[in-house]
Amino acid sequence: MPEVKHIKIGEDKFKITEEEIARRELKVTKIGDEVIQVQEEVHGIIAVVGAVSSVNIKKDELKELIKVVKEEFGWTDIC
Structure with a gap:
């Protein structure tokens, strides 16, 4: 089984x-x-957990x- 990164x-x-003070981290993982x-x-x-989930992403994070998806995950058709 490959290592999840x-x-x-x-x-x-x-x-x-x-x-x-709250701390926030945004991470990406290759699932497949x-x-x-x-x-x-x-x-x-x-936090209260509900049925709806969202991720806030800043321009620099995008x-x-x-x-990352180009260099680490090999997705060459992302622009």
Whole structure:
């Protein structure tokens, strides 16, 4: 079984309260030859999990995502 490689393409911190800072990481993982997974992890706050999921991605993170899928995952037809 091939090793699963998670590649971090972005991170930042933001203030929740005077005392608490949350940390966010955005990672991409190759699931198969035609499928990737973009995962956003937020640490430091309590979140309610629902049926809807979304990932916030910044412009520079999108550029990094495109670079990673080309260079690391071999997707040559991404522009």
